[in-house]
Amino acid sequence: MKGFDVTVKDVSRAYGAFKALDNVSIEIKKGEFFSLLGPSGCGKTTLLRIIAGFDSPDVGSVLLDGRNIIPLPPDKRQVNTVFQNYALFPHLSVYENVAFPLRLKHIPETKLDTKVRDYLHLVQLDAHLDKKPSMLSGGQKQRVAIARALINEPNVLLLDEPLSALDAKLRQNLLVELDHLHDQIGITFIYVTHDQSEALSVSDRIAVMNQGVVLQVGSPYEIYESPATDFVARFIGETNLFPAVVTKCEAYDKYFMTTLEIPELQAEIKVTDYDELKQGQQVSFTVRPEKLKITGHKPSRVGKDINLFSGVVEEPIYSGFQTKYYVRLDNGTVVKVQMQHTNYMDEGPDIEWKDQVYVSWSAEDGYIVEVIDK
Amino acid sequence: MMDPRESRGRRLGVTYAAPMGLWLTLFFLVPLLIIVMYSFLKKGLYGGVEWEFTLSAYQQMFNPNFMRVLLRTLWVAFISTVITIFLALPCGYAMARSKHQTLWLGMVIIPFWTNSLIRVYAWIAILSSEGFLNEALKAIGLIKESLPLIYNQGAVVTVLIYMYIPFAILPLFTTIDKFDFGLLEAARDLGATKPQAILKVLIPNIRSGIITAVIFTFIPIFGAYAVPLLVGGKDSYMIGNIIVDQVTKTRNWPLASAFSLIITLLSTLGVVWMMTASARESARSKTAPQVVDANGGVV
Ligand SMILES: Nc1ncnc2c1ncn2[C@@H]1O[C@H](COP(=O)(O)OP(=O)(O)OP(=O)(O)O)[C@@H](O)[C@H]1O
Numbered sequence A: 001m002k003g004f005d006v007t008v009k010d011v012s013r014a015y016g017a018f019k020a021l022d023n024v025s026i027e028i029k030k031g032e033f034f035s036l037l038g039p040s041g042c043g044k045t046t047l048l049r050i051i052a053g054f055d056s057p058d059v060g061s062v063l064l065d066g067r068n069i070i071p072l073p074p075d076k077r078q079v080n081t082v083f084q085n086y087a088l089f090p091h092l093s094v095y096e097n098v099a100f101p102l103r104l105k106h107i108p109e110t111k112l113d114t115k116v117r118d119y120l121h122l123v124q125l126d127a128h129l130d131k132k133p134s135m136l137s138g139g140q141k142q143r144v145a146i147a148r149a150l151i152n153e154p155n156v157l158l159l160d161e162p163l164s165a166l167d168a169k170l171r172q173n174l175l176v177e178l179d180h181l182h183d184q185i186g187i188t189f190i191y192v193t194h195d196q197s198e199a200l201s202v203s204d205r206i207a208v209m210n211q212g213v214v215l216q217v218g219s220p221y222e223i224y225e226s227p228a229t230d231f232v233a234r235f236i237g238e239t240n241l242f243p244a245v246v247t248k249c250e251a252y253d254k255y256f257m258t259t260l261e262i263p264e265l266q267a268e269i270k271v272t273d274y275d276e277l278k279q280g281q282q283v284s285f286t287v288r289p290e291k292l293k294i295t296g297h298k299p300s301r302v303g304k305d306i307n308l309f310s311g312v313v314e315e316p317i318y319s320g321f322q323t324k325y326y327v328r329l330d331n332g333t334v335v336k337v338q339m340q341h342t343n344y345m346d347e348g349p350d351i352e353w354k355d356q357v358y359v360s361w362s363a364e365d366g367y368i369v370e371v372i373d374k
Numbered sequence B: 001m002m003d004p005r006e007s008r009g010r011r012l013g014v015t016y017a018a019p020m021g022l023w024l025t026l027f028f029l030v031p032l033l034i035i036v037m038y039s040f041l042k043k044g045l046y047g048g049v050e051w052e053f054t055l056s057a058y059q060q061m062f063n064p065n066f067m068r069v070l071l072r073t074l075w076v077a078f079i080s081t082v083i084t085i086f087l088a089l090p091c092g093y094a095m096a097r098s099k100h101q102t103l104w105l106g107m108v109i110i111p112f113w114t115n116s117l118i119r120v121y122a123w124i125a126i127l128s129s130e131g132f133l134n135e136a137l138k139a140i141g142l143i144k145e146s147l148p149l150i151y152n153q154g155a156v157v158t159v160l161i162y163m164y165i166p167f168a169i170l171p172l173f174t175t176i177d178k179f180d181f182g183l184l185e186a187a188r189d190l191g192a193t194k195p196q197a198i199l200k201v202l203i204p205n206i207r208s209g210i211i212t213a214v215i216f217t218f219i220p221i222f223g224a225y226a227v228p229l230l231v232g233g234k235d236s237y238m239i240g241n242i243i244v245d246q247v248t249k250t251r252n253w254p255l256a257s258a259f260s261l262i263i264t265l266l267s268t269l270g271v272v273w274m275m276t277a278s279a280r281e282s283a284r285s286k287t288a289p290q291v292v293d294a295n296g297g298v299v
């Protein structure tokens, strides 16, 4: 693996009394595609600017391959940035924008020319060398910014929401290209986004941030399937989340089968967990809409580990490959259920508005989050 | 057939432009034509002109004394403009980046509320041999004898810079204010030092502001007459002074007109040259990679 590892150690940055970053520590591995994910204003750009050298932390350090880079100015760090608004030089052509870092280093003309053309080829801009940035489309601008950031052969590439200004379709394509590019050059990518699906689809690991704090660092799978806090559960994808109290916890196979009392559902449900929990403990319970099964008839056999509720379809939302149902359970609580349309033959009769339905899920598909007072 | 809407739009446009056109004709074009005319007429005995065509004003102009003044005027205007721009650039930059823009703008504009002659007299009070500056330097013991700070070329340049620096700061401030400072960060990120980022990214992007500032300072300085008269010495005479002398003392109106025409002509040529130079520059930076294309043979 090429590239450097990046260690952010106890970094805090305050603007007046407002803490933009609060004791942030992250370890990013060599060559990793690492995402910083969080809602707008959570401090992602602030952290990126500190790594790039445009801002310095009040306390804490940033290590690049083990070396503290806080004292270095931005031009002396082997880090390059693709800016949120691209920051292309409007007075220079595409070619000269990409050549800019090389001209600063007085690279001989022939060598410079070859290299600039190589990098513009890499991002498929061979046909637009002479255009000024104002003549380019959003996607093309973004590619110029990437070529320009890569031509210095940095060890770490920082990308600040590089796709946020583009439309959904183009975003998907460019995301895939970005992923290919990462595989091709193999340096460390630190990718900032507030779009969870973007982060989930390309990252090796993700750090989820909120209000200047890192809530969880993990693989997309870990982040999605075992969110560390309520916030992570809600922010990553959709979910059903309820406060709950542990009533019983007993060994079950390799895990523990936990029974939770959920006041909102006025019921007890079962969920498996790796940790043994104490009776009376306050927790949150979450189950993703796609893990819920919706049927028009009562399932004939209900296993010991199945949670079953009945209710009425309040609102079906059809979106092609799937339908989302808002189901009002008998006790009045609304849950979200998602059904994938893979194959209509297996699905049975359509479920429609006001239909009486049954909602069920297995204990293994639910998840206990944020174990308060451990 | 012309779209009736379009022809109506055009007629409206003419209507809107009429007051402006009238204004320009009355107060710019007509006086200019009078000056052109006078410069080709014979000098009247007590001022004014006699209606007789002659080139004598132009012949008198090519006199080594006058030429010296013309060259000096060009030189003073040039050097004052260069220094003004160099001082105004960091000022405009600091103002654009400051949180208190209105405050700074006010500070730049407030001096205009005082008559410019009074401000020149203030400078006399500062620079003269018993002025504030000399007395202050004596008081702190840096000098014993007064320095010759006034009635020389240095005083003229200093006061001219003082008078016209707001005209440079304002256009520079407005263009720098529109500049995206993120571009400087991008330049730093790509390996440029601070001065490199300023030189290679800021300056080319605020070129229009620099050109405006140069025009706004060079042209009035080129025609200055009060400042050299009041704080200059014998060798500080500028074309403006010659014109005033020709009108009020020597009463040679045709010669005054000829000099006025020269000022107008040189200034216009200067402006046109700068504008085309900037247009050429931007055209060149656009075609530069194409030259490389021809050599490289790719694309
Ligand atoms: N120069 C500044 N002065 C004061 N507050 C600032 C400054 N820069 C950022 N902030 C604040 O710090 C917080 C974090 O800002 P930051 O730009 O890092 O957010 P972000 O996560 O990148 O958001 P987005 O997704 O909208 O880009 C915000 O609440 C912002 O208002």
Ligand SMILES: [Mg+2]
Residues within 6 Å of the ligand: A044, A045, A046, A084, A160, A161
């Ligand atoms: Mg941001």
